[in-house]
Amino acid sequence: MKILIFSASTGGGHKRAAAALEETIKRLNPEASVTVVDGLAAIGKFYDKAIVQGYYFLVKKTPTFYGGLYKITDRKNLMYKAVMKSNSSMASKLLEEIKKHDPDVIIMCHAFITAMVSKLKSQGKLNVKSIALITDYDAHRTYVAPNIDAYVLAEPQMAPKLIEEYGVDESIIYPLGIPTFEKFNVPGAKEEICRREGLDPNKTTVLLMAGSFGVTGVLSFYEDLAKTAPDLQLIVITGKNEKLYKKMEETVNELGAQDRTKLLYFVNNVEDYMHVSDLIVTKPGGLTITESLACHLPMAIYNAYPGQEQYNVNFLLRQKAAISVDNKTGAQDIADLLQSPDRLAEMRENCKRLARPHAAEDMYKLAKDLTEPSKPGEAEA
Secondary structure, three states, X not given: OEEEEXXXXXXXXXXXXXXXXXXXXXXXOOXXXXXXXXXXXXXXXXXXXXXXXXXXXXXHHOHHHHHHHHHHOOOOOHHHXXXXXXXXXXXXXXXXXXXXXXXXXXXXXXXXHHHHHHHHHXXXXXXXXXXXXXXXXXXXXXXXXXXXXXXXXXOHHHHXXXXXXXXXXXXXXXXXXXXXXXXXXOXXXXXXXXXXXXXXXXXXXXXXXXXXXXXXXXXXXXXXXXXXXXXOEEEEEOOOOHHHHXXXXXXXXXXXXXXXXXXXXXXXXXXXXXXXXXXXXXXXOHHHHHHHHHOOOOEEEEOOOOOHXXXXXXXXXXXXXXXXXXXXXXXXXXXXXXXXXXXXHHHHHHXXXXXXXXXXXXXXXXXXXXHOOOOOOOOOO
16 A cells, blocks of 8 residues: 655644654554655745744734734634635645545645645546544544545544534544554653653653743743753753754853753653653644643643643543643743642543554554555454
């Protein structure tokens, strides 16, 4: 079987989900042909740059405007139609990329790619099974288009919205979860990880994922947390943000907190730090949430922007898997939570309940079912 997975660079989640799915399929079936392509980049550099940079500008510089745009395009109106028409107009360029790989099934990890594949199928230019993966914890109308064979959701409570508001046939909705790398679902021994990483396994540990927070906000938050709860062991991952790393290093030294702070730049083993932590402080991107749930790690959500991130937060709060914090009282709220073991344990159990450890495997099975019709007698077996 040949599988083509389309990702995008509008946030790291689309790419991580695609990579996790690729890894799992190759593990389950080394003979399968799996190709991951950045769909927006494949259409053209100008289009990719416009979409990706436009997205980052809106969410970082004008988040309120972005949130309003997100809500408007979730309804059938002129703005929604204009967005969908704009996306569909690029479909012919995507077709060129699809023809290169001649797939049996296409998996789309981005709404814009889903719209293009839908257009190609409606025009009779493409006859390939297609699966749309929604990489957040709330559905949005731009993910939905005709002629898509399956919709994979992060969790079951999203299904009624697709059915009742978007008119999606219930039979093609699969709440399988968002794919994660296997290493998030299978924890290593805490003592071994701590020994290797120079951490104390007996200390309450908070992981701070700082890469998307912005320099000023995370520095202030870290400083307040370090002062409010001096007994905490803190892990801070800045991501590929050199300015933030240097500023954070200065702050750690000024506080004299070197012995209880592990400061990290970009890492490839974030799952280890999740597995040994008692709480993660993070922005609510769809994949970060999914990976935290896979590790049964309660969350303190910081600085969600309006739109899908706020909807992700709302879901986690309803499920009692996270708390929402801000710069004013966030450090104290976290300290209070960590001093409430029963509440923290309940949150951890809720994360475990929400985890979908077999999402990638189940998506591969779905792809096989769509492309390989049952032989006589198999349906009854």
